[in-house]
Amino acid sequence: MGRSPSFEKGLKKGPWTTEEDQKLVAYIEEHGHGSWRALPVKAGLQRCGKSCRLRWTNYLRPDIKRGKFSLQEEQTIIQLHALLGNRWSAIATHLPKRTDNEIKNYWNTHLKKRLTKMGIDPITHKSRTAVNTNLSHMTQWENARLEAEARLVRGPRVASNFYQRFHYGSAPFINKSLPQPLCLDVLKAWQGITLSKLSDLTRLETFNNQTLAVEPSDMKTENPKNNLEISNGSVNTALEDEGVQNTLGVAGDMIYQDDYLMEAFTNHLVNDVSNRSFDGGFEDVDNNYWSNILDKLGNSSSFSSIF
């Protein structure tokens, strides 16, 4: 837009000093930021408005949570990234008190590398290892997701439409007068269910005395695609008794761990929506679709009963 770079106006660049921070905070606390462009002069800062806005939104704002990301935050980022791609601001809206910049940095410096180490393409979220004896039964879910993503990621516009239509309900065919159940709320609901059910599973380890082949540390950190092996049929029975077998995605003799289960659910969701949208147009995916899933999640959390 032809705005002059800050250096042409003799404005300061680089790291902010404590004094500058204090000036900015003091001004905004008293007057609000108002026009960012006008703010620096009023606040007595030799900075461009853009620099002030960035400093405030990414660092000085009082409602910012700093420090290490929790496991749940990491999971949320990975899941949302699988769904939304590099739309950091959209991802940030679902991580309270975290900034898009922080999430972006965290993804690039930690999560991306971790996924790569695990053999997962951080862009497509596809497993790089075609053959893995322990994962062979996951192929169906993986394929379903890939097919769905392939349709969705034909171009940024398609992906963008997908997100905007489902998240914001901004498409003209959606009745804006109704409250919009959000697809990401569905994901959150599912996440809540799987996390609670994993607590059940942990309890079952001691209940059954036939331990699942997993250490607590494996359940939460470096290897989300580790499987929980059921050591014998009695555990299966116990799971059925608990009513969590289907919920936890038991397939054959395996149970998917929480992270993978979340991803599997996302895949089902993307696939289901994608199929509907291409078969009958986006019009088919409206409030009722999300309400329906939320209802089903409230009553039953199995894949088969939802999709």
Place this chain on the structure above:
DNA sequence: AAGAACATCAACCGCTCCAAA
């Protein structure tokens, strides 16, 4: 101990979006 290599993250740049004129 020293310097090279790598990791982290605050900050910047260029671009797009969108409301207002």
Place this chain on the structure above:
DNA sequence: CTTTGGAGCGGTTGATGTTCT
């Protein structure tokens, strides 16, 4: 409808810190 300019987004840079050789 077109133009303008403010705000925000995502990619990238570079200063600084940490680890490795």
